Amino acid sequence: METKPRYTKTQNFSRIALGAMLVTAGIGHLTFSRKEFQAQVPDWVPVDKDTTVLLSGVAEILLGAAIAGLKKERVTTGIVAASFFAAVFPGNIAQYRNHRDGFGLDTDNKRLARLFFQPVLMGWALFGGGALNKGSKAHSRIL
Structure with a gap:
């Protein structure tokens, strides 16, 4: 019995x-915040910056609603959210490397400090979703 x-x-x-x-x-x-999010889109992304921001915005709304609202799929949505934060991390790196201002990140030190917050978001998603709970199916795969 499970x-x-x-x-x-x-x-x-x-x-x-x-x-x-x-x-x-x-x-x-x-x-x-459309313009500020465009500052985070790396130049190598093959889609127009505005389109990328719009698509990622829709993804964030859907993901946010899912992680807050789905009860039976908490672990899965937590893992998907953590993966999303990992996927957008190159944008944060691009903002730092290209010295692009946005969201009050107007110095290299502030942009660098932000890079260290991305793993916190990933951990937050895994914790809140229960993927780190002992006994969860994901726990043995993650740890």
Whole structure:
């Protein structure tokens, strides 16, 4: 008999907060922060910067809604969110390497410090989704 995974209140709060943050960021991609997100798109991306920002915004909204709202697929959505944060990390590197301002990141030191926050987001997604819980199917694959 398979036991139902247990999630702490902290995990549930983390998961919902991350989902809200992703939805807010996704809305920013589509509206008020479009130009600033374009500064993060690496030059080697073969799609127009604005199109890339719009598509990633839609992805963030959908991912945020999924991670906050889906209860049976928490581990999967946590892993997908962590993977998303890994996938957009080259944009953060490009912003640093190309000295592009955006979101108050107007010095190389600030842009460099931001690079260290991406693994925190990945861990947040894995924790909130329960992928790091002992006994979860993902736990043995991740650790």
